[in-house]
Amino acid sequence: MNKTELIDAMAADAGVTKAAAKKALESFLGNVEKTLKEGGKISLVGFGSWSVSERAAREGRNPQTGATIQIAAKKVVKFKAGAELSDAVN
Known part of the structure; x- marks a missing residue:
C-alpha cells in the first residue's frame, strides 16, 4: 500500500473526504518526524x-x-x- 492508497482507505473508513484524510495523515507524519528530530519517542x-x-x-x-x-x-x-x-x- 502506498501513500495514496492509504489516504483512500482512511477516507473510506472514517467517512471523510480524501482531502481531510490527506491532511490528517500529513499532520501525523509531520508530528512523528518533529518528535523524533527532537530526540523524543x-x-x-x-x-x-x-x-x-x-x-x-x-x-x-x-x-x-x-x-x-x-x-x-x-x-x-x-x-x-x-x-x-x-x-x-x-
Missing part, C-alpha cells in the same frame, strides 16, 4: 513505538574493490511493533 499502545538510536562510526568494505572505508556515525529511526500488531500479523 512515540508510543502507540498496541501498535508500536518509534525511537531514535545512535549508530557508532565503523569500518566497512567497498564490495566492488574490497577497499576499507570509514562509515560515519549517524542517528537511525527504530520501530518496534506492539503486541497487538504482532499478533495480528501472525
